[in-house]
Amino acid sequence: EVQLLDSGGGLVQPGGSLRLSCAASGFTFDTYVMSWVRQAPGKGLEWVSAISGSGVKTYYAESVKGRFTISRDNSKNMVYLQMHSLRGDDTAVYYCADGFRAGFDNWGQGTLVTVSS
């Protein structure tokens, strides 16, 4: 059974940094593109970033480009999202998901990031 477990969310001040983690199990991790998708309170879904199975290729939404960095450790079946220069509009539940252009088959439970002073 595929499982994605998101963690690392919390309260951070504007301009601060935070690193999210996603632990994956139940599938051949290094063959899957992995993504982060977020959802602001009461709003819709927004794709944030994706990383290829090897980790060589990364993709970002314009709204986070230059501030967020996605990475993965295939030896640990983990994917990460390092977030810098956080702003109020980054406040959201962040979901780890497997997939990218072809859709997202499985989702983590989400981790809440709140950017506030």
Add this chain to the structure above:
Amino acid sequence: QSVLTQPPSVSGAPGQRVTISCTGLSSNTESIYDVHWYLQLEGTAPKLLIYGNTNRPSGVPNRFSGSRSGTSASLAITGLQAEDEADYYCQSYDSSLSGVVFGGGTKLTVL
């Protein structure tokens, strides 16, 4: 503002059929990407409902069906049940934006 457009809400009585539209898909004939649909119950993570325009993952009832025509797609739900009350999102890929795009979501109310 979402790249893909969905109606904010739809409703129907138990047993009825409802459809949810998704417009604004890429018209670039050299790079047409599939549409996928997700269901999100209150307070939970989204769940894949339809992939590749028309395909249902294992476990999704055949009451749910997807279709696509050009730059529009639709999700149809027949035999509406109370448990179908949720938010529904369409999703595709836009090569001009080099990114995944979602619709704004549609709240389905079962009357």
